[in-house]
Amino acid sequence: KAGVTQTPRYLIKTRGQQVTLSCSPISGHRSVSWYQQTPGQGLQFLFEYFSETQRNKGNFPGRFSGRQFSNSRSEMNVSTLELGDSALYLCASSWTGMNTEAFFGQGTRLTVV
Amino acid sequence: AQRVTQPEKLLSVFKGAPVELKCNYSYSGSPELFWYVQYSRQRLQLLLRHISRESIKGFTADLNKGETSFHLKKPFAQEEDSAMYYCALQGQGAQKLVFGQGTRLTINP
Numbered sequence: 001k002a003g004v005t006q007t008p009r010y011l012i013k014t015r016g017q018q019v020t021l022s023c024s025p026i027s028g029h030r031s032v033s034w035y036q037q038t039p040g041q042g043l044q045f046l047f048e049y050f051s052e053t054q055r056n057k058g059n060f061p062g063r064f065s066g067r068q069f070s071n072s073r074s075e076m077n078v079s080t081l082e083l084g085d086s087a088l089y090l091c092a093s094s095w096t097g098m099n100t101e102a103f104f105g106q107g108t109r110l111t112v113v
Numbered sequence: 114a115q116r117v118t119q120p121e122k123l124l125s126v127f128k129g130a131p132v133e134l135k136c137n138y139s140y141s142g143s144p145e146l147f148w149y150v151q152y153s154r155q156r157l158q159l160l161l162r163h164i165s166r167e168s169i170k171g172f173t174a175d176l177n178k179g180e181t182s183f184h185l186k187k188p189f190a191q192e193e194d195s196a197m198y199y200c201a202l203q204g205q206g207a208q209k210l211v212f213g214q215g216t217r218l219t220i221n222p
Contacts, residue, residue: 003156031208043199043212056209090157094208102210104157 002026004093004105012111018079021108025072025093031055032074033102034066037088046089049074050096081112115140117202119213126190127221134185134216136174136200145203146176146183147210152196160185160198170194190220 005024013019025032034046045058049068066076072093078085088109092102116139126132138144148160161169163176163183174185183200200213 033208033210035210035212042214043210045209045211048208050208056207058209092210100208101159101162102208103159106156 004091004103006089006091006105006108008108009106010109010111012113013081014113015081015083017081018077019081019110020075020077021089021091021110023074023076023091023093023105025074025091026103029093029095029103030072031094031096031100032068032072033092033094034074034076035090035092036060037090037107038086043090046076078110083112086110086112115144115202115204115211117200117211117213119198119200119216121216122214123217123219125219125221128192129189132185132187132190132194132218132220134198134200134218136183136185136213138181138183138200138202140181140202140204142205143178144205146174147201147203148172148174148183148185149199149201149212150196151199157199192220192222194218195220 007022031050033048035043037043048056052068063079068074088107090107091105094100094102118137146163150160151157172187176183197215197217199215201210
């Protein structure tokens with residue numbers, strides 16, 4: 001069975017631009033979570049979606065947003081990019097989200113210049 | 114507040130030696146604890162979770178609620194155990210994972 005797929009794998013953007021990242025969960029999984037990974041802060045939770053509704057949100061500014069479609073695919077958007085947004089963005093899917101195993105994608109490496 | 118602390122950023126041991134990766138947590142209720150592993154050029158994957166009480170690849174972890182710890186142990190390290198290890202906490206009824214900073218384990222031949 002196919003794993004969690006994230007596209008694109010790499011992105012280079014300029015400060016002030018916006019970016020959209022995509023995540024396709026494992027078939028049947030309805031929960032999708034997003035994490036930001038940086039050398040300084042480690043892995044930090046961004047938000048979680050279940051059945052097209054945001055259920056939980058981390059401590060990130062409003063420039064970070066997301067959505068989930070009826071097929072459970074999810075996108076996250078970052079507007080007005082800052083240099084500090086450079087990071088590896090990981091998506092994880094699970095059956096229901098509640099205390100179930102999370103399966104991670106390979107991540108999207110975003111570089112802001 | 115939910116917090117996970119892995120005190121060792123780097124850990125190096127010889128093949129065949131015992132390994133212990135430390136993890137301490139802070140959570141007011143009864144959390145679920147996990148160990149995730151990331152091998153070179155691979156995605157983050159679940160190694161084990163405390164609720165299953167399994168031994169995966171020779172690794173075990175015991176939840177000590179009194180000491181709020183969830184240390185990962187293996188009696189005899191193998192070279193293929195070299196990887197980045199993350200301890201993670203999940204609150205009751207939640208999906209959000211709170212990760213520690215990770216420990217890079219290197220097994221020397």
